[in-house]
Amino acid sequence: xxxxxxxxxxxxxxxxxxxxxxxxxxxxxxxxxxxxxxxxxxxxxxxxxxxxxxxxxxxxxxxxxxxxxxxxxxxxxxxxxxxxxxxxxxxxxxxx
Numbered sequence: 001x002x003x004x005x006x007x008x009x010x011x012x013x014x015x016x017x018x019x020x021x022x023x024x025x026x027x028x029x030x031x032x033x034x035x036x037x038x039x040x041x042x043x044x045x046x047x048x049x050x051x052x053x054x055x056x057x058x059x060x061x062x063x064x065x066x067x068x069x070x071x072x073x074x075x076x077x078x079x080x081x082x083x084x085x086x087x088x089x090x091x092x093x094x095x096x
Contacts, residue, residue: 001019001021002033002034002036002037005019005037005041005042005043006037006041009041009042010041015042016025016038016044017029017041017042017043017044018044018045018047019043019045019046019047020046020047020048021046021047021048021049022048022049023049023050023051023052024049024058025052026054026055026056026057026058029056031055031057031058031061034046034058034061034064035061038061038063041072043063044063045063045064045065046061046063046064046065047064047065047066047067047094048064048065048066048067049066049067049068050066050067050068050069050070051067051069054066058095072089075089076089
């Protein structure tokens with residue numbers, strides 16, 4: 001992620017980056033690298049799920065938004081258990 005964003009900004013002149021990641025694994029210097037991408041390489045927003053709990057260093061970054069999966073997973077499991085349609089979950093007019 002770090003290399004791709006850096007390359008897009010440096011070589012293609014991208015001026016704003018929004019990134020979404022599911023099942024994120026932040027290890028080592030990940031928080032510092034995300035901070036650098038925000039400060040120097042146009043990373044405006046990083047949206048992550050909580051399927052893998054992010055470390056405190058990542059949770060506290062001001063440009064990180066965490067999307068909880070608890071509700072959608074519980075509704076999905078309930079619908080599967082009771083043989084109900086999952087496609088309704090994707091219809092904005094039929095939100096759970």
